[in-house]
Amino acid sequence: MASFVQYLGHAGFIVQHGGVKILIDPWFHSAFLHSWFPYPDNRHLLSEVRSERFNYLYVSHAHEDHYDERLLRMLDRSVTVIAPKYRSKGMVRRFHGLGFGNVIALDHQESHELTPGFVATMYLDTSHKEDSGLLLDMNGFRLLDLNDCNTPMSELPKQVDLLAAQFSGAMWYPGCYDYPPEVMQKKVDSVRHALMDTLYRKVKLTNAKAYIPSAGPPCFLDPVLERHNDRQRTIFPQWEDVADAFRKACPHVEVLRIYPGDSVRIEGARPVVDRMSGARTHEDVREYRQRRRDEWGEFYAAPESPITSDEIAGYFSRLQRRNNHLLQDFHKDIRLSSGGRLWSIRLGGTAEPLVIEGEEQNEPEYTIVLSPRVLRALLDGGTGWEEALLSMRLALHREPDVFDLRFMSLLRYGDEPVQTLQLVRDQSVTETIERDGLRMQRFCPHAGEDLTHAIIRDGIIECPRHHWQWDARTGKCLAGGNLRLRVEVLEVERTDPEIEEGA
Ligand code: FES
Structure with a gap:
């Protein structure tokens, strides 16, 4: 009995075994303030995914290049959702909110039989971060979809036949920082090296026999973000840019370079690639930008409304109150710069944050430059800092040039205090x-x-x-x-x- 793994682009798959189909991380629409798009374009598969009846749906985490809410709203709600059981219960809440009634939440290393001979096992990032991967065992053939999840290496499953995992970056560092070009290049090189090193370790620790490059890179269609499409000077390489290094590091691993629409047929223990006729293998970004003009243009569609200092004070006050456990012995001066205005903000301790508009004497440790449109979305809860950072629509400067885990966690996870609480626990x-x-x-x-x-x-x-x-x-x-x-x-x-x- 053959099994099939159809690739939908980025981290998306349809896996079929024993008459049961599971849809995984389907991503078709713009993500992160309309900045990220799938590369290559996979829109030719959208109608098939919309009209198909799936038995199961699995979404690994809440990042919008995995959790495509626009697409999820188009799906049949009777599908059974396999959701990662995060401490925040965030994914389960989201699916219930969208009207999916059958949600099975799986904890780290917990399994669920999809049908006899087809078993799904969840793998979580067990730290304060909320991300997951899924192991699918199809009568002994083991497909591990790690997308961009970092399960602790000692807890990764072994004897994996086919691994799907990221090789290209999925974060804003260093691209959002205002480093001079030569410093930026060094940092980019170092991140790219680290990404590949982590991939080699995952391949070796799981004993993967074959590998599908997946979960990136995205494409940026808004012309103001064009520089992030440079595959050499960013952390977003294409597979061809890193394939030689992978071959040297993992010479015995078969690479299945597939494109949106291609499938992998599993017969016995061997994966065989079936190409979709006319599958898109690359894009002319200018044409792609034209085709999706209305979608990236949505970022500019919302009217701009004036921002007051009171709104900023209220926002940080709420954030700080909800995350007091994270801010003991913590003080930080930051500066927001938006639309020609500056706000100096002192965070930390048990007092209310101090927000002053205009120049301040203290040199801030972090400066965040963002458009009033992005700031408005943050203040109104239309987006979170994690999404705003990933959009690459803001710029950062830090002095000294050191990552501050507590400050960045306050921004990134402060809306889910259970995550910042876990961060504090992890420290102890x-x-x-x-x-x-x-x-x-x-x-x-x-x-x-x-x-x-x-x-x-x-x-x-x-x-x-x-x-x-x-x-x-x-x-x-x-x-x-x-x-x-x-x-x-x-x-x-x-x-x-x-x-x-x-x-
Ligand atoms: S988990 Fe160790 S450096 Fe990030």
């Missing part, structure tokens, strides 16, 4: 591991990666996920952010002056 986990003559905290203080897989060499500990680095003797953060790592050098190793790379 005391579990340790011993490796290479060191006793250190087991989970990365950034986003909970299991440091059992850390790279330790030349006196530096490096997290394998986002590659923050710490001094192995002091725990001081050397690169990536501003959080220390709890680490001590073990007695027995003190005679050895070098801390070498571990297994």
Whole structure:
């Protein structure tokens, strides 16, 4: 009995086995303030997806390039939704809100039989972040769809036949920052290297036999965002830009380079690609921009309304009150610049945030430049900071040039305080591991990666996920952010002056 995996573009798939079909992360419409579009264009598949009857629907997380609400509203509501069971219950709430009555929420590593011989198992990012992947076992053939999810490496499933995972970036760093060109290029190169390194590890740890490049890159159709389509100077490469490096790092892994509409037929243990005739393999961005003019133009359609200092004070006051647990011992001066106006804002502690319009004496640590349209959407709750950042429609400057986890988490997750609460809990986990003559905290203080897989060499500990680095003797953060790592050098190793790379 053959099984089929049809690719819908980006992170979207239809998987069929034993007469049951599951639709995964279907994305067709603009995302993040109308800035992201699928690449290549996959609109030729939309009518098929709208009219098809699916048994199951799985959406990995709330980012709009996975959770396409416009498309979801077009689907038959009787489909059974497989949802990740996040602490916030956010995904389940969203689906109920859209009128989907059958929602099965699966916890980390929890399984559900879709039909005999077809089993879905959920894999969560177990940190404060809310993201998930799905393992589909089809009579022993194991497809792992990790999209851009980072499940701790020690908890990834093994013996995977086919892995679908990201290779291209899906974040605003460093693109939103105002770095000079040569600094920007270094940072871009470093992120691209880190993305591929993480992919190699996922491939090796899951023993993947074959790999589908997926979950990116997007395309930016609004002309003001055109620079983000540069595949060399951004964190958004196409597969062809990284394929040689992948082949060298993972020579025994078969790469299935497929395009929207193509399918993978699974017969026995072997995946075979069936090409869709006329599948789009690339785009002329100018033509694509013309075709979707009305859609990216929606960003400019809403009328601009004046913003008051009271609205800004009220917004940050609410955000701060809901996340007091995150802001103990925290103070930060930030500046908002929008439409020729400036607001200086002092955040942190238990007091109300101080908001003053006009120039301030204190040099802010973060400056956020954004259009009144984006600021209006944030203040009215039409979008969140995570989406606004991903839209690339704002610019950031930080002084010093260090990522502040608490501040960025306040913005990104502050609307779901259960996430910031988890971040605080993660910081207090005391579990340790011993490796290479060191006793250190087991989970990365950034986003909970299991440091059992850390790279330790030349006196530096490096997290394998986002590659923050710490001094192995002091725990001081050397690169990536501003959080220390709890680490001590073990007695027995003190005679050895070098801390070498571990297994
Ligand atoms: S989880 Fe991000 S650097 Fe460790």
